[in-house]
Amino acid sequence: MVTRIGSFSQSQALLLELTRQNAQIFKTQEQVATGKVASSFKDIASDAGVLLTAKKVENRTVQFQNNITELSARVDIQNIQFTRIESAAGELRQDILNAISLESGAALSERIESAFQQVLNTLNSQFDDRYIFGGTRIDQPPVNISTLAELVAAPTVDDVFDNNNLRQAVPVDEGQTITINFLADEVGRDILQVLKDLATFDAGVNGPFGDQLTPTQRSFLESQLPALTSAHEQLINHTAENGLLSNQLDSARDRHESSLISLQQFISDIEDVDLAEAVTRLNQDQIAVQASARILADLSNLTLLDFI
Numbered sequence: 001m002v003t004r005i006g007s008f009s010q011s012q013a014l015l016l017e018l019t020r021q022n023a024q025i026f027k028t029q030e031q032v033a034t035g036k037v038a039s040s041f042k043d044i045a046s047d048a049g050v051l052l053t054a055k056k057v058e059n060r061t062v063q064f065q066n067n068i069t070e071l072s073a074r075v076d077i078q079n080i081q082f083t084r085i086e087s088a089a090g091e092l093r094q095d096i097l098n099a100i101s102l103e104s105g106a107a108l109s110e111r112i113e114s115a116f117q118q119v120l121n122t123l124n125s126q127f128d129d130r131y132i133f134g135g136t137r138i139d140q141p142p143v144n145i146s147t148l149a150e151l152v153a154a155p156t157v158d159d160v161f162d163n164n165n166l167r168q169a170v171p172v173d174e175g176q177t178i179t180i181n182f183l184a185d186e187v188g189r190d191i192l193q194v195l196k197d198l199a200t201f202d203a204g205v206n207g208p209f210g211d212q213l214t215p216t217q218r219s220f221l222e223s224q225l226p227a228l229t230s231a232h233e234q235l236i237n238h239t240a241e242n243g244l245l246s247n248q249l250d251s252a253r254d255r256h257e258s259s260l261i262s263l264q265q266f267i268s269d270i271e272d273v274d275l276a277e278a279v280t281r282l283n284q285d286q287i288a289v290q291a292s293a294r295i296l297a298d299l300s301n302l303t304l305l306d307f308i
Contacts, residue, residue, distance in 0.1 A: 105209025
């Protein structure tokens, strides 16, 4: 009986193994180059659904963070403006108290004019080319006058406001929306009413306020103190409300930063490759390919003469 000697099956087996190893090397090289486990979701089909959901949540969280960043800048600017208008009201109140105490209205008219300009500039201030206190209206300033005389001439204080009543509501978290608009008429109505009354009196038959206050002027200034004090307190309340908005934004930002760290780690565990492990595996695969190629080459050179 003659024993058959053949190398075809061994060659085919080695060739298939070499092909498999080359494919594995290509995959590992791609992982090392990209840092990702796979280049498409079909290669990680078992985790694709979870990964897509996690990425969706991540994108939503990043959008919330962007909204918070924009709103925080707006709230910071509002805080500056509230500080200005609150300071104007507080200083005017002190000026009137000083005038009553000293029974002198020297420079009081100029102080009223200065307070008006501070209030006007604040109410018509802009941020990112939008009027801060204009609601959603951007085509003109929320206060339509530019001088104290125009305020005096206005039939009512409400006639000087052109803001609308629409407020900007922005989502900062799931189920949480922050409305940040303060409207010019809400913020400025009371203080402008006091300024209108003071300026009207100053321009009237009992004015102007001079170095020596008359009894009528003194009595009028005393009558204006409660309204001015109320307007000042209202502005302080607006400043405090704006501060609460800032705290809410800070809390939402902290939550998102913590959540994003966890999300990114979860996503990384699924789609990111361990580079040290991948490089080690690549080296092992390359050695295996070299060994397979060497054996295949040796096998292809075998003849029957080697067994005779």
